[in-house]
Every structure is written in structure tokens, then in C-alpha cells.
Amino acid sequence: MSERNRTVPRIGMVGGGQLSRMTHQAAIGLGVDFSVLATSPTDSAALVCGDVALGDDRGLDDVFAFAKDRDVLTFDHEHVPEPVLRELEEAGMLLRPGRAALRFAQDKLRMRTRMAELEAPSPRWRAVTTLEHVVSFAERTGWPLVLKAARGGYDGKGVWMVQATEEAREVVDRAAAEDVPLLVEEKVDFSRELAAQVARSPHGQVAAYPVVETVQRGGVCHEVIAPAPQLAEDKATHAQQLAIEIAHALEVTGMLTVELFETTEGVVINELAMRPHNSGHWSIEGARTSQFEQHLRAVLDLPLGSPKADAPYTVMANVIGGDDPEVYRRYLHVMAEDPELKVHFYGKSVRPGRKIGHVTVMGEDHQDLWERARTAAAYLRGDRC
Amino acid sequence: MSERNRTVPRIGMVGGGQLSRMTHQAAIGLGVDFSVLATSPTDSAALVCGDVALGDDRGLDDVFAFAKDRDVLTFDHEHVPEPVLRELEEAGMLLRPGRAALRFAQDKLRMRTRMAELEAPSPRWRAVTTLEHVVSFAERTGWPLVLKAARGGYDGKGVWMVQATEEAREVVDRAAAEDVPLLVEEKVDFSRELAAQVARSPHGQVAAYPVVETVQRGGVCHEVIAPAPQLAEDKATHAQQLAIEIAHALEVTGMLTVELFETTEGVVINELAMRPHNSGHWSIEGARTSQFEQHLRAVLDLPLGSPKADAPYTVMANVIGGDDPEVYRRYLHVMAEDPELKVHFYGKSVRPGRKIGHVTVMGEDHQDLWERARTAAAYLRGDRC
Numbered sequence: 001m002s003e004r005n006r007t008v009p010r011i012g013m014v015g016g017g018q019l020s021r022m023t024h025q026a027a028i029g030l031g032v033d034f035s036v037l038a039t040s041p042t043d044s045a046a047l048v049c050g051d052v053a054l055g056d057d058r059g060l061d062d063v064f065a066f067a068k069d070r071d072v073l074t075f076d077h078e079h080v081p082e083p084v085l086r087e088l089e090e091a092g093m094l095l096r097p098g099r100a101a102l103r104f105a106q107d108k109l110r111m112r113t114r115m116a117e118l119e120a121p122s123p124r125w126r127a128v129t130t131l132e133h134v135v136s137f138a139e140r141t142g143w144p145l146v147l148k149a150a151r152g153g154y155d156g157k158g159v160w161m162v163q164a165t166e167e168a169r170e171v172v173d174r175a176a177a178e179d180v181p182l183l184v185e186e187k188v189d190f191s192r193e194l195a196a197q198v199a200r201s202p203h204g205q206v207a208a209y210p211v212v213e214t215v216q217r218g219g220v221c222h223e224v225i226a227p228a229p230q231l232a233e234d235k236a237t238h239a240q241q242l243a244i245e246i247a248h249a250l251e252v253t254g255m256l257t258v259e260l261f262e263t264t265e266g267v268v269i270n271e272l273a274m275r276p277h278n279s280g281h282w283s284i285e286g287a288r289t290s291q292f293e294q295h296l297r298a299v300l301d302l303p304l305g306s307p308k309a310d311a312p313y314t315v316m317a318n319v320i321g322g323d324d325p326e327v328y329r330r331y332l333h334v335m336a337e338d339p340e341l342k343v344h345f346y347g348k349s350v351r352p353g354r355k356i357g358h359v360t361v362m363g364e365d366h367q368d369l370w371e372r373a374r375t376a377a378a379y380l381r382g383d384r385c
Numbered sequence: 386m387s388e389r390n391r392t393v394p395r396i397g398m399v400g401g402g403q404l405s406r407m408t409h410q411a412a413i414g415l416g417v418d419f420s421v422l423a424t425s426p427t428d429s430a431a432l433v434c435g436d437v438a439l440g441d442d443r444g445l446d447d448v449f450a451f452a453k454d455r456d457v458l459t460f461d462h463e464h465v466p467e468p469v470l471r472e473l474e475e476a477g478m479l480l481r482p483g484r485a486a487l488r489f490a491q492d493k494l495r496m497r498t499r500m501a502e503l504e505a506p507s508p509r510w511r512a513v514t515t516l517e518h519v520v521s522f523a524e525r526t527g528w529p530l531v532l533k534a535a536r537g538g539y540d541g542k543g544v545w546m547v548q549a550t551e552e553a554r555e556v557v558d559r560a561a562a563e564d565v566p567l568l569v570e571e572k573v574d575f576s577r578e579l580a581a582q583v584a585r586s587p588h589g590q591v592a593a594y595p596v597v598e599t600v601q602r603g604g605v606c607h608e609v610i611a612p613a614p615q616l617a618e619d620k621a622t623h624a625q626q627l628a629i630e631i632a633h634a635l636e637v638t639g640m641l642t643v644e645l646f647e648t649t650e651g652v653v654i655n656e657l658a659m660r661p662h663n664s665g666h667w668s669i670e671g672a673r674t675s676q677f678e679q680h681l682r683a684v685l686d687l688p689l690g691s692p693k694a695d696a697p698y699t700v701m702a703n704v705i706g707g708d709d710p711e712v713y714r715r716y717l718h719v720m721a722e723d724p725e726l727k728v729h730f731y732g733k734s735v736r737p738g739r740k741i742g743h744v745t746v747m748g749e750d751h752q753d754l755w756e757r758a759r760t761a762a763a764y765l766r767g768d769r770c
Binding site: 024343 | 392393394406407409410412413414415416417419431432433434435437592673674682687688689690691693695696710711712713714716717720721724725727728729730731732742747
């Protein structure tokens with residue numbers, strides 16, 4: 001028998017990406033037993049975690065084998081198919097979030113339908129199976145429009161901005177050929193994008209993080225400013241309350257991120273994610289309890305930690321891979337230039353466009369922080385500064 | 386060939402205790418290749434680190450085998466014998482800190498001799514091989530006196546406070562029988578204990594942390610208050626300068642901790658440690674750059690990070706094992722009571738008197754923080770509160 005303290009719970013995280021990697025860091029602090037199901041030994045989390053199972057992180061057999069020795073199962077992505085989740089739950093395994101919640105993060109049609117039932121602020125939308133659906137929708141909203149695959153998209157994948165009927169036809173035909181369900185949404189005229197993160201435990205406790213501004217380019221999150229500058233307190237509170245209502249209504253356990261558009265009329269829901277999320281990486285240094293620790297506390301039904309910010313502003317910038325794979329040698333410059341900057345690398349090989357890490361800076365002047373974070377991220381990418 | 390980015394350096398840490406465990410957490414953020422030589426798979430770091438070698442962390446063969454695939458070797462304890470360090474260096478392996486520095490952390494006689502050469506403030510002391518050495522020393526200083534084993538002690542082990550000749554005789558006789566070199570030191574009349582931590586890189590860059598107060602009981606660190614309350618700025622600066630001078634003179638690479646007594650005449654050096662140290666655990670949340678990240682940056686000769694504090698005060702309390710091994714179930718109470726408290730557990734089985742974790746709180750009122758940290762640590766230990 002191992003000398004190890006066997007009273008600590010065993011958590012398994014399905015998926016070996018950077019979210020698992022950073023959750024592992026938090027699990028070490030809590031002293032809980034954390035393991036990862038990864039598809040490859042070179043997955044971001046598999047490189048560092050002491051307890052790694054290798055297998056298909058979307059397939060029943062491997063997920064089932066992984067889950068059976070764990071007290072609770074959680075996820076670093078939304079891609080485990082619903083029938084797999086159903087079988088796990090029917091076998092008595094504890095999934096957090098559970099299938100009933102996850103399906104709203106997995107399927108945008110279901111999410112939009114549910115948000116409509118909750119009367120949560122949403123863009124106009126409808127399900128699309130024929131081009132005529134798009135055309136008649138456009139008669140109400142005008143062009144351009146946003147077509148989305150109901151399932152499987154992330155980081156701008158599965159989202160198409162279309163300007164006119166011919167462009168829409170291409171997307172609809174391709175989706176029909178690939179049997180991908182589609183929906184169409186009006187293009188929201190937004191001033192900026194926000195994200196409201198909350199944690200919810202099975203106990204029903206919630207903790208709401210400061211609402212952040214997310215700066216996206218090409219559908220990919222580039223920077224996050226926490227809290228969102230010049231966001232009126234009533235608007236911030238409204239966004240937090242909205243996220244809390246959704247978390248309760250959908251019975252989310254763990255972290256929930258509600259991605260929002262800010263418009264002149266108020267906020268509009270863009271996407272939901274039920275896991276630690278890129279918009280919350282700032283919280284590792286910037287909040288009293290990081291989203292990764294909070295996710296673990298929530299899925300373990302422990303009391304939640306304080307989500308309060310530790311500095312007036314924290315800015316995070318993603319490091320996106322460029323042409324030069326030699327990132328490490330750039331540390332010398334970036335660290336010498338800005339000794340307060342925190343560097344996070346995910347151990348991933350560098351490919352152009354791939355998120356390979358992030359940097360975080362904390363302080364008082366969000367414009368200054370934003371420039372420092374962007375400069376460091378650009379330098380690490382290999383851009384000329 | 387692995388997809389992993391091979392341009393990142395490979396660091397090996399000798400020893401699998403909690404210092405390795407927390408260094409592993411920092412290494413994940415930096416994205417460097419970190420491995421541990423542990424004596425058992427249930428060692429604190431071995432439980433969580435993705436790359437663990439098992440072997441004798443003080444023996445030539447195992448340390449040599451571990452070191453040969455690493456770019457740089459560092460240590461979570463001072464117990465690798467000097468002849469082993471010598472062979473490693475003679476084989477061209479990069480040790481940071483190196484043998485020339487480490488011997489002053491390994492041997493209190495050498496340390497005291499070197500501090501005297503540097504004219505660094507020290508208690509009166511002398512080497513002891515016979516009881517007469519102690520008695521003649523006592524004629525100058527009076528009783529009680531402190532006898533110390535020159536090597537191998539830590540956490541109050543190897544240190545004996547003796548009141549009179551007969552007590553000294555026991556220690557001297559036992560040391561002679563076990564062939565342990567001894568020294569005697571005057572008992573310093575101190576108001577409190579302080580610690581000055583600095584990092585030094587091979588490049589010669591240094592970063593000095595705020596000077597902290599350490600509260601010891603029975604030779605074991607119980608709490609740390611950062612910065613030391615009511616420490617005059619000139620005294621704090623003097624302690625930092627002293628630590629910097631020692632780091633340069635001894636050519637330390639990595640973290641150096643100078644444990645100090647505060648007296649009416651100024652500070653007096655108690656001990657040196659050349660690794661992350663219990664007195665710096667507060668820096669995980671409380672400083673912009675934790676001592677663990679800083680140690681890695683120093684050892685890798687990267688530019689050092691900012692050591693500045695993130696809050697007016699940070700208090701850390703060690704969690705010492707009590708009679709009840711069921712620590713985890715106490716999380717519910719402690720986390721509910723104080724959502725801002727940070728819990729760190731080391732994965733070690735609970736034994737009375739053993740350091741099994743620590744807690745940290747940040748804020749403005751050090752007395753309040755101290756009480757909160759002590760209360761949480763006592764509760765986690767199993768004391769009635």
C-alpha cells in the first residue's frame with residue numbers, strides 16, 4: 001500500500017491541452033490527486049503531469065477506462081460526444097460539469113434555444129437546413145450574417161461571416177455535404193467583446209470574477225484586460241448576474257465563461273464554455289483564486305475561493321506561434337526588458353497561428369500594461385518590434 | 386524524434402521534497418524541461434512531476450546517471466556529499482549552485498570561517514573537539530551556549546542549547562562517538578528572527594526580496610510575515626545588502642537565504658541556505674516572482690524577475706502534522722471560513738511534527754493576517770480552535 005494519503009479525491013481531466021496543464025499546477029497546490037487523459041505523450045499537460053493516461057479522449061473505451069479509478073471526471077474541452085457522456089453517467093461516474101450542462105456548451109443550437117427560454121439577451125438567430133432559411137432570415141436582419149456549425153467549432157473555426165446569398169450557399173452546401181447542422185445569427189453591431197466568468201459548485205455556491213474585455217482577431221482571443229476598462233458598474237454587475245443565472249439554470253459545475261458582445265443596448269451572448277477558458281488566464285496571477293484552482297474547488301464541491309482581483313488591472317496576451325520555432329532564446333530579451341512580466345509556455349511545438357503560451361502583467365495603467373503585454377507576445381512570436 | 390521543443394533547457398533537481406514540488410509548478414509556467422531525482426515514488430515532488438528518476442539522491446552513481454542528460458543540476462537540499470559534487474563537476478556537469486558555494490551551506494564551520502573573513506556580523510563561535518573548548522568559550526560568553534553539528538542538521542536537528550558543563554559533555558561525547566564535527570556559538574540575545582533572501586545568476590545579476598520575519602518554535606519555522614513589521618528601512622536595506630554581499634562573495638547561483646537574528650546592535654547571521662527556503666514560500670502569491678521561479682531563472686542564467694511584494698503584507702504559516710491523518714476533510718471548514726486563504730499541500734503522509742503544507746494570506750493588517758494563517762494551520766493540523 002502506498003504511503004500516500006488516500007483520503008484525497010482523485011480527479012481525472014479528459015484532454016491534455018494547456019487547460020489541463022494549468023489545472024495540474026493548481027492541483028499540486030491543493031494536494032489533490034490529479035490525472036490527465038491525453039492523446040499523445042507530447043500533449044501540453046502530458047509533458048508535465050505525473051499521472052497521465054494515453055488514449056482517445058473522445059472515445060468511450062478509453063474515457064471509460066480512465067474514469068473508472070477516478071472519483072470525479074472533468075474536461076479541458078467540449079469534444080467528448082454526448083453518447084459517451086451518457087454511458088459514463090449511466091455507469092455511475094461523476095461528471096462535472098455533467099452531460100445535462102455540457103450539451104449546451106457542445107451544441108450552439110441547443111444553447112441558443114435554451115438562452116431564448118431563459119430570455120437571456122441574444123442575437124436573432126435560427127436553425128438552417130436550406131439556403132432559403134438564410135435568405136428569409138436576411139430579409140429581416142440584412143447582410144452580412146454569421147453562419148455557425150452547431151458543433152465542433154472553436155477559436156473561429158466553424159464560424160463564417162457571409163456577405164450575400166452566394167457566399168451563404170457555399171457554406172450551406174458544404175455543411176449539407178458534411179452533415180453538419182448549421183445556424184445563422186445576425187451580425188451584432190458591438191463596440192467590444194466581454195467575458196463574464198463564474199464558478200458554480202454542486203452545492204450551488206457561485207463566485208463571479210470581474211468582467212473582462214477580450215480582444216479578438218480572426219476569431220482568436222489575443223488579449224484580455226481585467227477588469228474591462230470603463231465598464232459602468234451596473235453593466236458589469238448585470239453581466240455577472242447573467243452569468244450566474246445561466247450557471248444556475250444550466251446546473252453548471254466548475255467554471256462557466258459567457259462570452260458577450262457589448263452593444264449600445266446592453267450585452268448580447270456570443271458563446272458559452274464550461275471549463276477554464278482563455279479569457280480567465282489573467283487570474284493565475286491577477287486574482288486571489290485562479291480559474292484553475294476555482295474549477296477544481298467547484299468540481300470537488302469545496303467552498304469556492306475569492307475571485308477578487310489583486311491589482312487594479314491585469315492584462316494577458318496570448319503568444320501565437322510564428323515562423324521561428326526557437327522561442328526560448330527570446331526569453332532573455334523579454335525577461336530583461338520587463339522583470340514584472342509573467343511568462344507561461346505550454347510546451348507545445350511552434351506552428352504559425354497556434355497558441356503556444358501567454359504573458360501576464362499587472363498594474364494600474366491598463367493602456368501601459370496592454371502595450372507591454374502585446375510587445376512581449378509579439379517578440380516571443382518572432383515579430384520585429 | 387519527439388515533437389517537443391528541444392531548444393528548451395533540461396533542468397534536474399536533486400531531491401524530491403516539497404521544494405522540488407513547488408519548483409516543478411514554476412517550471413511548468415516557464416515551459417522548461419524539469420525533472421526530479423527522488424528516493425521514492427511517494428516523495429512530495431515525485432507524486433506530481435511528469436519526469437521522475439528514482440535513486441539515491443546523495444549517492445554518486447544515481448546522481449551521476451541523473452545528471453548526465455541534464456543541462457543543469459540544482460538541489461532541493463544540501464545533503465549531496467562534497468566528493469560527489471566534485472566528481473560531477475570534474476565530469477563537466479553544470480551544478481548551480483556549484484560545489485564552491487554549496488560547501489558553505491553544507492558545513493557550518495566553513496560558513497562561520499568564511500563569514501569571519503568577510504567581516505559579516507556573526508555570533509562569537511569556535512570549533513569544538515573537546516569539552517575544554519566549550520568550557521573555555523563559556524568563560525568568555527557565559528551560559529547557555531549553542532552547540533551545533535557542523536553538517537547534516539536542519540529544522541532544529543543537530544542544534545543543542547546547553548545550560549552548563551554537564552549538558553555540554555553529553556553532546557560532545559555523543560558527537561565524538563559519532564565522529565560529528567561540532568562548533569559552539571554564543572546564545573544571541575535577539576528580539577526576533579529575520580530572513581533576507583536574494584537570487585543571484587551566473588551573470589552576476591541579483592534580486593533582493595523584502596526582508597521577512599520568521600517565527601520559530603522548537604527550531605522549526607512556524608510563520609513568516611513579509612515584510613518584517615516595523616523593520617526600519619535602513620535596517621531592511623542593510624540586511625538585503627548583507628545577503629547580496631554574501632551571494633557575490635560565495636558566488637551563489639540560485640536562491641540564497643540568510644537567516645538572521647535581530648538584536649539591539651543590528652543583525653547577526655544565524656544560517657545560510659542555497660535553495661528555495663521555507664522563509665520564501667510567501668512569495669508564491671505574495672511577490673511578483675516567486676522564489677521557485679526565481680531560482681529557476683537564476684539557475685538558467687535568465688534575467689531575474691521582479692521580487693517586489695504584491696500586497697502590503699503576506700503571512701505564511703506552516704501546516705505541521707498532528708495526530709489526525711485526515712487533513713483533506715478539513716478543507717471544507719478552512720476554505721469556507723476564509724475564501725482568500727491559499728492552501729498548499731505537499732502530498733506527504735501525516736506524521737506528528739512533520740511539515741505537510743502551508744497556508745498563505747495577503748492583505749493590509751499583518752496582525753489580522755497572522756491570526757488567520759495561524760488559525761487555518763492549527764485547524765488543518767487538527768488542533769481545537
